[in-house]
Structures are given as C-alpha cells and as structure tokens.
Amino acid sequence: MxxxxxxxxxxxxxxxxxxxxxxxxSKQVLSSLEDYQKSLVESGMDWERWMEITNLAKAKFAALINCNPSEVAILGSVSDCISSILHALPLSGKEVVTTEMDFPCIGQSILAQQKRQNFNVKFIPSEDNIIPIDHYKTYVTEDTAITCIPHVSFYNGFKQDLKAISKIVHAKGSLLFVDAYQSAGSVSIDVKRDNIDILVAGMQKYLLGIPGIAFMYVKKELAESLEPSTIGWFGQKDIFSFQFSRLEYGESAQRFNTGTPPVINGYVANAALDYILSIGxxxxxxxxxxxxxxxxxxxxxxxxxxxxxxxxxxxxxxxxxxxxxxxxxxxxxxxxxxxxxxxxxxxxxxxxxxxxxxxxxxxxxxxxxxxxxxxx
Ligand SMILES: Cc1ncc(COP(=O)(O)O)c(C=O)c1O
The missing domain is CATH 3.90.1150.10 (Aspartate Aminotransferase, domain 1)
Known part of the structure; x- marks a missing residue:
C-alpha cells in the first residue's frame, strides 16, 4: 500500500x-488555494474557469456517491442544506422524525421550521450510544413526511445501515434525509443502491477539504416536485437571463442552489475530491x-x-x-x-x-x- x-x-x-x-x-489541496490566488493576481476575473472548477467539484462529489451531477446542489454548510429542504416541504399536519444522535443543526432546523409549519416532531432516542434499527419501525409512521438521520454519528462514529433504514422508512411513505458529513470520504456511499432521497455532506472532515461548501444530493424526481423558497439566481433555469420578474426553477437539484457559489471552496473541493477518487x-x-x-x-x-x-x-x-x-x-x-x-x-x-x-x-x-x- x-x-x-x-x-x-x-x-x-x-x-x-x-x-x-x-x-x-495535502500538498495537492494546498496548491489549489494557490491556483485560485494566482487567477486573481494574473487574470483578475475568470468566471469561466471559476465556474468550471466549481462544477468539476460537484461532478466529482456526484461520482463519489453515484448520482448524476444535476442531482447535486452546492450550498455553504450542512445547516443550509437541511434548512433549505425543510423550507421546501409541505409539512403541516404531518410529522418529522429525527434522532438523538444527529448533529444538533438537524434538530435545531426542524424546530425552527416548526414555528412556520404546524407539524409534530419526534426524536428517536439512543440506547447505549447506538440507535437500535427497530426504533425506526416504531417511531416512523404513515404520518411521517421525512426522517432525518446521520449515516455516521459525530459523537462516537456509530454507523447506520442506510439500505435497511431506507426500506423501513419508505414502507411508511416517509422521505429519507441522510447527513453523511461524518461518512463521506471514509465509507463508500451509493445513493441509488440504498435508495436515498436526500444526502448532504461538507468537505472539511474525511473529504480532506475545508469548511464553507456543502453538497446536497436530491433525487431528481423529488427535486422536480419541490418548489424551494430559499433560493437564488444560481438556482434558476437560465442563470444569465437576468429576468427580475420571472421565477423559473432550475432542473433537478439545481433549484436548491442559491447565490454565487463559494469559488475558493470549490477549488479546494475539486482538488480534495480528486485526491480521494484517485486513491479510490x-x-x-x-x-x-x-x-x-x-x-x-x-x-x-x-x-x-x-x-x-x-x-x-x-x-x-x-x-x-x-x-x-x-x-x-x-x-x-x-x-x-x-x-x-x-x-x-x-x-x-x-x-x-x-x-x-x-x-x-x-x-x-x-x-x-x-x-x-x-x-x-
Ligand atoms: C454529522 C455532522 N453534521 C453536520 C455538521 C455541521 O455542519 P455545518 O457546519 O456544515 O452546518 C457536523 C459538524 O461537525 C457534523 O459532524
């Protein structure tokens, strides 16, 4: 090796x-920071290259989790991702299920959304620092609109069986949101094999990058059934049409993009994902x-x-x-x-x-x- x-x-x-x-x-990732700096010093403004690099990073993340790049949106953090999804879902009269082992931003975003839509929230308890899989059978019901889980726990590395959980929650009619920030880059992920609706991860942890950028996979059919309300011009069908009085959602998950993407973080993400994918x-x-x-x-x-x-x-x-x-x-x-x-x-x-x-x-x-x- x-x-x-x-x-x-x-x-x-x-x-x-x-x-x-x-x-x-890594040296490779550090030199990507220099590349961005060089583009500022030498070209001054190079939108074409900046967008190319950012989109390359997105395509590499898509390859990492086995989906189409159009199913991946670029946001600033996992907190942004969960807020954006909850804002886009009709939740009134339903219930939202999450776990005691999720990172706090998940529960906090759900509680903030509960102030705008009237739904019930359930936190699945942990037992001896794990979540027994049967808890999903008990807590997720026909009323559950979305179940939010961590793939791997930030606290102790507890890893969940996504395929098994996906089967349980889908049988009840719930969507599955997976926070993969602690698994991406350390555990293989296949959103198609495991039938995941939404999966999010930032770059700072096992993906060998830095904070300030997060990727959000939203299954195409689901994305196109949603009309997000936290949006931006990079989420429009034709970004450069500059139509101030028209709202036209971009295809698939692109509609969840907001403003100008974090270009420097895109450079780092591109180099870091390259490094990960080249090792395998x-x-x-x-x-x-x-x-x-x-x-x-x-x-x-x-x-x-x-x-x-x-x-x-x-x-x-x-x-x-x-x-x-x-x-x-x-x-x-x-x-x-x-x-x-x-x-x-x-x-x-x-x-x-x-x-x-x-x-x-x-x-x-x-x-x-x-x-x-x-x-x-
Ligand atoms: C599993 C998990 N989710 C979310 C976060 C927070 O992500 P962000 O700061 O991008 O919102 C962390 C940070 O440690 C984490 O470990």
Whole structure:
C-alpha cells in the first residue's frame, strides 16, 4: 500500500487524528488555494474557469456517491442544506422524525421550521450510544413526511445501515434525509443502491477539504416536485437571463442552489475530491476499517472506556474515548503535538489514509497518561 504521509506537510511536526472535525491538508489541496490566488493576481476575473472548477467539484462529489451531477446542489454548510429542504416541504399536519444522535443543526432546523409549519416532531432516542434499527419501525409512521438521520454519528462514529433504514422508512411513505458529513470520504456511499432521497455532506472532515461548501444530493424526481423558497439566481433555469420578474426553477437539484457559489471552496473541493477518487473509496474504506479495528482493540487493551460501538460493522473510523473534561484533554494533547477533537465527554480518535498504527498507539498512550488530569 502506498504511503500517503509525504503528501501532508503537517505530519512532519504534528500527529493529526482529527478527521471527524478537520483533516490534514495535502500538498495537492494546498496548491489549489494557490491556483485560485494566482487567477486573481494574473487574470483578475475568470468566471469561466471559476465556474468550471466549481462544477468539476460537484461532478466529482456526484461520482463519489453515484448520482448524476444535476442531482447535486452546492450550498455553504450542512445547516443550509437541511434548512433549505425543510423550507421546501409541505409539512403541516404531518410529522418529522429525527434522532438523538444527529448533529444538533438537524434538530435545531426542524424546530425552527416548526414555528412556520404546524407539524409534530419526534426524536428517536439512543440506547447505549447506538440507535437500535427497530426504533425506526416504531417511531416512523404513515404520518411521517421525512426522517432525518446521520449515516455516521459525530459523537462516537456509530454507523447506520442506510439500505435497511431506507426500506423501513419508505414502507411508511416517509422521505429519507441522510447527513453523511461524518461518512463521506471514509465509507463508500451509493445513493441509488440504498435508495436515498436526500444526502448532504461538507468537505472539511474525511473529504480532506475545508469548511464553507456543502453538497446536497436530491433525487431528481423529488427535486422536480419541490418548489424551494430559499433560493437564488444560481438556482434558476437560465442563470444569465437576468429576468427580475420571472421565477423559473432550475432542473433537478439545481433549484436548491442559491447565490454565487463559494469559488475558493470549490477549488479546494475539486482538488480534495480528486485526491480521494484517485486513491479510490474501496482502498480508503478498507484501510480505515483496519485502523478503526486497531484503535478499538488497543484502547480496550489499555482499559480505556469506549463510547463507540466495538463491532466494526456498525462503526465508522472515529473512536470516542470517555475522558470527562474533553476540552481539557484536547488542549493537553495539543500541547504534546497531537491534534484530536473533543465532543461532550469524549475525545475522538479519527484517523485517515495518512495515519498509521504508530500514530494511534502514541495517541492512546498519551490519552491514558493524561486521563487522571481530565477525569477529576
Ligand atoms: C454529522 C455532522 N453534521 C453536520 C455538521 C455541521 O455542519 P455545518 O457546519 O456544515 O452546518 C457536523 C459538524 O461537525 C457534523 O459532524
């Protein structure tokens, strides 16, 4: 297997295990930032190239999740995506189902939308840091308009079976919205195979990019049945017709585009997706399964308390270790040259293709050493 470490300059002086928050930047991705800067310095204005690069990024995201590029909209964040979808759906008199393991922006957007449309909200509870699949059979009903779930949990890497959940929620007549921010770039995704209606992801985590851009897949037939109300001129059928008194939704998911896309983020997304696709999702996934398994075993060997599933079948690459005061743990690790990300009461160990077993051993040993300071 190729050694990818040399592509990531930061690894010369830091141990980065924070892909659940911000991954390391490859030389290829860093040079895309320079490309954009060069276009500003040399051409001044180059809309053709800027749009070409942004659309290339979209096409690569579409290839990553197996859909047509016209089924992908470009927005600024996952929060933007969920708000846009909820605004577009007729929800009055229905119910919206989500889970206790979703990232907070999902529940928050649903509650904000509930102030505008009169619907019932249900939060599926977690049990021992996972969501038993049978909960979907209980909580999703014939009244459910949309069920919003994370593919992989931000808190502990718990991974859900999208195909099985899709079958359950569709049998009740509900749409399925998947937040794939923690899985895209680490777990293979196929929206057609798993029959997903809407899937969203940003670039900052396992996709090896930066914040400020998110992609939203909306199945063509669904997109064309919706009339979004958070819109912009880049979501129109003919963007450059400049018809101020006409609203004509763009084809498929293009109607969810808003204003001028984030071009610099598009440059980075294009380079980062190129990097991921050139390695291949199967290769990345296989390596991350090995590292995930290794992390779990080595953490257990050291007597560390896991808040992640132990079985790799329902776990992404991120492993959550209970440490009490997790922001103190994050800071103490940073002081020792380890970049890891804290959430609630856990520190998350989230490797990518550029990490090796030695990174994990050293991080676990250091966490164990620091625990007496953070558990008190
Ligand atoms: C699963 C998941 N969804 C959404 C978000 C937030 O995304 P955004 O800041 O793009 O709204 C995060 C950020 O950590 C996340 O992990």
């Amino acid at each position: 190729k050694n990818y470490r040399n592509d990531f300059p930061i690894l010369e002086h830091k141990t980065m295990l924070s892909s659940c928050s911000q991954s390391a930047m 999702m199967d290769t990345i996934e296989e390596r991350l399964i090995t590292l995930s398994n290794f992390t779990v075993q080595e953490a257990l060997n050291r007597g560390l308390q896991l808040h992640s599933p132990i079985s790799i079948e329902n776990k992404g690459p991120s492993t959550a270790i209970y440490c009490g005061n997790s922001s103190l743990m994050e800071q103490l690790l940073r002081d020792k040259g380890f970049i890891l990300s804290a959430r609630k009461d856990v520190i998350r160990l989230a490797p990518h293709i550029y990490n090796n077993e030695d990174d994990i051993i050293r991080a676990l040993d250091t966490i164990k050493f620091l625990l007496p300071k953070t558990l008190t």
